[in-house]
Amino acid sequence: xxxxxxxxxxAWQRSLFWVAWLAMLVPLYxxxxxxALAGSMVFNGYGEMVDxxxxxxxxxxxxxxxxxxIYTLTRYWHQGYSFKRLLLWLTLGIVGIPLAALLGSLYxxxxxxx
Numbered sequence: 001x002x003x004x005x006x007x008x009x010x011a012w013q014r015s016l017f018w019v020a021w022l023a024m025l026v027p028l029y030x031x032x033x034x035x036a037l038a039g040s041m042v043f044n045g046y047g048e049m050v051d052x053x054x055x056x057x058x059x060x061x062x063x064x065x066x067x068x069x070i071y072t073l074t075r076y077w078h079q080g081y082s083f084k085r086l087l088l089w090l091t092l093g094i095v096g097i098p099l100a101a102l103l104g105s106l107y108x109x110x111x112x113x114x
Contacts, residue, residue, distance in 0.1 A: 061101035
């Protein structure tokens with residue numbers, strides 16, 4: 001497999017990348033906070049099935065957003081991808097994964113509580 005020639009990123013692209021990459025910290029914070037809240041209930045003896053499911057959903061989302069952050073940072077550093085592809089990955093980390101975790105948590109909560 002050959003490496004695609006990618007030109008150096010322009011100044012506006014570098015700025016936009018760092019703003020988007022740092023914006024991933026916002027959903028990462030909220031997902032981590034949700035993971036900590038559900039985890040504290042389980043570790044304090046309140047072990048309903050919905051709590052275990054919420055821990056799995058939040059933990060998986062937390063791990064995936066962290067991996068997307070590492071992946072995009074290494075690809076940006078080595079300039080291995082086009083800028084458009086990096087932005088697609090960052091959009092997935094900022095919007096896609098947190099939205100999927102939110103919808104999955106709501107679905108699990110409504111089905112396991114009711």
